[in-house]
Amino acid sequence: MAKEKKVRERVNWHRELRLAPGYIILSLWVLFTFVLLGWVVGASFSTSKEIFSGTVFQFESGIHLENYAKAWNTSNVSVFFMNSLVYASISCALLIVICAPAAYVLSRFTFWGNRLVQNGFVAAMGVPATMIVLPLFGLVAGWNILNVSLANRAVLIFLYVGINVPYTTIFLLTFFSNLSKSFEEAAAIDGCPPMKTFWKIMLPMAQPGIITVTIFNFINVWNEYFMSLIFANSDKVKSVAIGLYGMINSMRYTGDYAGMFAAVVIVFLPTFVLYVFLSEKIIAGVTGGGVKG
Amino acid sequence: MKKNKTMIVVFLAPAVIMFSIIFLYPIFRTVLMSFFKIEGVTDAVSKWQFSGLSNYIKLFNTELFRISMWNIFRIWLFGGILVMGLALLFAAILTSGIRFKNVFRAIIYMPNVVSAVALATMWLQYVFSPKFGLFKSLGKFLHWEWLEKFQWLDPAHLFIALLVAYCFGMVGYHMLIFASGIERIGADYYEAATLDGANRIQQFRYITLPLLKGVTKTNITMWSISSAGFFLWSQLFSMVVSNTQTITPVVYMYQNIFGAGNSMTERNAGIGAAVGVLLSVCVVVIFIVCDKIFKDDDIEF
Structure with missing residues (x-):
């Protein structure tokens, strides 16, 4: 750096x-x-x-x-906060499990469709949400499961993961391509099968990249707005961004400005604290992965 | 080799399946939907009525949609000029050898990591507040009466308020991209120029700018993508006074399909799909035009 x-x-x-x-x-x-x-x-x-x-x-x-206590307890902020924490944590873990292997084979092997998949993923990063939201909503609403809060949560996590798959894969792909091939060669000579080599040697070596991309995914999921607004059906499953929007809306009638600013601080704090400690890593990640100069 | 084949399939399958469900299938279906009249989003394909281009024609005949397109164009153009100008200026300052570079950089990028709802709320409820707002206090402090009196949240000024608040948050990201581009330019170019007696501004004009074509392209593309999805800020700013100043196509679509929908003439999911297709086409066109304009990216450095 x-x-x-x-x-x-x-x-x-x-x-x-x-x-x-x-x-x-x-x-x-x-x-x-x-x-x-x-x-x-x-x-x-x-x-x-x-x-x-x-x-x-x-x-x-x-x-x-007491502004904080009030916002946390009576205005449901605790519920939204915990929801977002759960969504972000599970999505980040799933994203690594899904994308790291894909990024690895895309970076290491030449096979038919490799470039196609890579180009598709890069293009997907530029697709506006309006382009995909209607069929997805039609699909999910057709199942009639959004009234069950557990199913609703699962749908949200599925969406958060899906939307971030292209970015995460491309980011890790750049990272894997920069790792030397000699590690795998040495492992192969010692008789380690390729899949085991990935889990035991390459994945641990990619740790810095995995940490950076997980920070980004966490921030993205925490702040995601459009999809959550459409797919979160009840107050019980809302994420912080949507919850805060609802609060501000109702605030216009109660006039509790101090409480509202307390809620703003609560929503804003987790990613802010993350940033204070990890800003160097985050900034290096913005210019390092995915974006080609 | 056989082993590698299974490995490729097993490792790649989950990501590709997710990608197909979340991107491929919906994109194709949205394009298809935009040519049909569809009463409910959940309707089966058999209930769709083919209507050719009439969804698009209807959209362009709807005044509210035309306004929303005009708004997003204004945001893209004026916001783009403002953000790119400031981002380039800040990037140039950051890379000019100043102290505390990392601190400045981190703080300017910061708005990008915090929740946009929180950020927009700060601007709406605090900075622009006509009673205790930051701009009002600033105007009072500097004895700038126009700033003290300026009603940011009036229907007539709401668009400017939206633009200022949105751009404030976006500068940091584009600044990072510019700065990384400038840092890749070799120091020997500047040394040679200094020896030849070029001053800093000349160096910026004749060395930095021409070598920044590639990152400029990246920046414009990224800016266009975020403009096409412009939703949250518009929704939050329309909350204060509902008017047409801040409506954007995505908000129009959202109200049409998911909102109360009372302002719309008819319920037709096909129109919503057409909005998505139009926005995507805009992004693609901008991308192609940029590619043509900044084609001479072959300068080796």
């Missing part, structure tokens, strides 16, 4: 001065981002009255943790 050598050089003020406009532009943008997030977090600890009077950061009436 960081290829530049990290030598502590003395601050070259002349050089820094030349770069000043750049610093100013980026700093303003970053400052705006901080104010945006900071204020929302502040508001979530305050009261609706203080929000309207513009005294969010004075906390005159103390810090109101």
Whole structure:
């Protein structure tokens, strides 16, 4: 990643001065981002009255943790949160089980249809959801199972997995192609069958790629909106994104701004925390996999 | 070799089956559906009535749909210019050798990883708020009366508000793509140019830009794909005041098929399918045009 050598050089003020406009532009943008997030977090600890009077950061009436308790318990956020956690975790695991083997054979063997499958997957990444949603909905609605919450959850997970199959496969494919073939050759000489070689040697070696793509899949599933909106039938199975939308809608009548901002923070926090710890990996993944320059 | 064959089939089958169920089959069926009059989404094929191109003709005769296409075109064009301009500027600054590069980069990309519903809510309920909004306070602080008084959420300004909020989140992604493109250009080009007395702006104009054709193509394609699926922001922004300023084709389709549907003339899933096909055609056309324009990507570097 960081290829530049990290030598502590003395601050070259002349050089820094030349770069000043750049610093100013980026700093303003970053400052705006901080104010945006900071204020929302502040508001979530305050009261609706203080929000309207513009005294969010004075906390005159103390810090109101009960906004979070209220959002978590009475507004169903806990249900949405747990749903999303379950959907994202299961989808991520399934995606690796399905896509890693496929990516491996696509990267290692030449066979009829290899390029076709790869091109199909790349093209699928550009297909708008509107293009696939109607037949899928027709299919699922025809089975009449969306009233059963377990079946509804299964359908959602199936969709999350299916939508992310092309991206995950292509990402891991690039990763596998960069692994040296000599490992398999050595394993073959020692008499290890190819399938076993994959599970015992190649998959563990692909771990960095698997972690990166899993982070992306987690974020994608957590934030997925369109499909969830159409396929999640009841409050019991809704994901955070849809749940939050419903809450904001009802918020217009209750006027509980502080509670709403608390819900926003709860929804926003998991992927944000993930990002704070893993931003280097995520950024390297954006430009590394799937996207060809 | 025999062993490899079983392995290929076993390893590839689950992914290809998923791909066929989620992408191949629905794409073909959607294209087919767009030529039929279909009363309910779940109707069997035997109940479909072939209607040729009439779904498409009907769509273009519907004013609301024309408005939605015009809106998405405006978002694609103006938003695209704004986002690409800022992304290129930020990428150029990031790669100019500034300090804290990774911190800046991480923070600018951040909106891409958080829930868009949360982000849109922050903009709608906070930044644009006419009572306690960030832009209002900023206008007051800087004594810019126009900014303090500007009613972002008025029907007349809602589109600008939507564009600003959406673009804010998108800049980071395209910036990363540009920056990775710039970083791949060898440092010796710039050294040679510096020796020849070219200043930074000349270097940017005559070295960086021409060598960025490939990533520009990627960026425009990605931007077009995300524009074609534009839904969430539009839905959230139409919540404040329902008007035609922020409706997009996907929202139109959603309301037509899954919504209350009272604003529509008839229930016809074929029309929804036609919307999907039209959007896909737009993406493909943009992709082909980009491919033609940025064809000379053969410059070796």
